[in-house]
Amino acid sequence: MINPHRFSIGPAHAEIAMLQWGTRGRPPALLLHGTGFVADVWDEVARELASTYTVYALDRRGHGASHKPGAYHFLDYADDVCRVIDALDLRDVYGIGHSAGATDLLLAAKMRPGCFTRLFVMEPTVMDPRTARSADLSGESLARVQGTLRRRAEFDSADAVFARYREAPAFADWTETSLWAYVRHGFTRLDDGRVRLCCMPEIESAILLPIYEAMEQVYVGDARGNPFAWLTEIGCPARVTTAAKSDPIYKEMASRAVSLIPGVSTLVFEGAGHCVAQEVPGRVVEALRDFSK
Numbered sequence: 001m002i003n004p005h006r007f008s009i010g011p012a013h014a015e016i017a018m019l020q021w022g023t024r025g026r027p028p029a030l031l032l033h034g035t036g037f038v039a040d041v042w043d044e045v046a047r048e049l050a051s052t053y054t055v056y057a058l059d060r061r062g063h064g065a066s067h068k069p070g071a072y073h074f075l076d077y078a079d080d081v082c083r084v085i086d087a088l089d090l091r092d093v094y095g096i097g098h099s100a101g102a103t104d105l106l107l108a109a110k111m112r113p114g115c116f117t118r119l120f121v122m123e124p125t126v127m128d129p130r131t132a133r134s135a136d137l138s139g140e141s142l143a144r145v146q147g148t149l150r151r152r153a154e155f156d157s158a159d160a161v162f163a164r165y166r167e168a169p170a171f172a173d174w175t176e177t178s179l180w181a182y183v184r185h186g187f188t189r190l191d192d193g194r195v196r197l198c199c200m201p202e203i204e205s206a207i208l209l210p211i212y213e214a215m216e217q218v219y220v221g222d223a224r225g226n227p228f229a230w231l232t233e234i235g236c237p238a239r240v241t242t243a244a245k246s247d248p249i250y251k252e253m254a255s256r257a258v259s260l261i262p263g264v265s266t267l268v269f270e271g272a273g274h275c276v277a278q279e280v281p282g283r284v285v286e287a288l289r290d291f292s293k
Contacts, residue, residue: 004046004057008065009087016080017065019057022050027117029094031057032081032101034275035207036199038064040181044281045096049288053094058084060101062207063199064185072207073222074100074125074214078107085112095119096288098277099250100211106238106257110230119238120291122276122284123250126257127214129228134218141212148205153197154190158183161195170275178278215249231260239291241267246274265291 004019019039029049031042039057046055059066061080069076081104085093093116095105102121109116137145155161161183165171171179187195199207213219220226238261242254258264267287269276277284 004040004043009084010067014067014069015065016061016067016084017059018084019046021046021055022053024054026052026054027092027094028088028090029053029055029096030081030084030090030105031055032095032097032104033057033060033063034099034101035211036063036186036204037182038186038198040064040185041178041278043181044175044177045277045284045288048281048285052289056084056088056090059198060104062203065198068203070206072203073210073224074103074107074219075221075224075227077101077104078111078227081105081108082111085115091115092117094288094292095121097124098122099274100125100207106231106234106261107227109234109236110227113235116236118236118291119234120241120288121238121257122241123243123246123254123274124240124257125211125214126231126253126260127217127219127226127228128256128259129226132217132219132226135216137209137213137216137218141216145205145208145212148208149201151197151201151204153201155187155195157193158187158195161187173273173279174275175278175281178281182278215253228260231257232262234261237263237265237291239265239267241269241276241287243269243272243274243276245272250274 004021008015008017010016033041039059042057049055062068095116097105102124188198189195240254240257242251272279
């Protein structure tokens with residue numbers, strides 16, 4: 001088994017950590033993970049796609065080995081995708097994303113028109129700006145964002161992390177390979193042998209705030225405004241997928257995406273949850289290949 005090539009783009013203060021599977025010269029596929037994870041969780045999908053594509057994945061800002069600048073609006077992430085596209089001179093890209101990472105690609109497609117040949121987005125984080133609400137984030141959602149600050153950040157070892165996460169409902173259906181990929185690369189080893197989350201609780205909490213605002217239709221953006229109206233201008237084929245076992249809010253946001261993106265198609269992964277690529281990677285690869293025909 002050949003390990004992916006690891007490299008980075010950008011200066012030290014704004015570094016984006018990258019993985020590459022397969023050799024250059026093939027059509028590029030660009031993979032974006034969801035909140036809290038790292039590029040390596042795509043490994044099972046990426047290895048299969050590498051027979052056809054040059055596959056790239058990145059640690060999204062705030063995650064893994066990438067920069068952690070404190071700015072985590074949706075357009076910040078889309079800007080990073082554009083930086084990767086420009087630095088690697090990617091053209092005719094197959095964009096593949098999950099959750100908030102899928103949103104990165106949808107917005108980047110507007111920022112780099114003509115760059116993507118197709119977008120395969122799994123339960124993207126989307127609000128419908130046509131029905132935005134002028135309200136504050138609900139107390140329940142704010143409590144969930146703040147509750148992330150209490151997440152355990154350090155463990156005695158990677159084995160301890162794996163044992164703990166293997167029993168957690170959120171990871172119960174992940175393949176062993178995908179879970180180990182997250183444990184090995186989503187944590188950094190300390191001098192005393194312990195391990196610590198790369199996406200620390202205070203970072204994940206900051207990342208989650210605009211996500212929950214989008215969920216509740218109250219996101220207003222930053223000085224650059226609210227970019228979700230851009231989804232009506234996406235010009236390449238797009239497929240929005242949902243997972244039968246995921247929470248209703250993910251299906252609701254996918255429905256918003258479908259209502260906004262022109263000519264979009266849909267797919268449901270039966271018997272799978274929100275992290276479908278880490279639960280049933282073979283079925284995801286099959287669906288990706290089918291959409292590329």
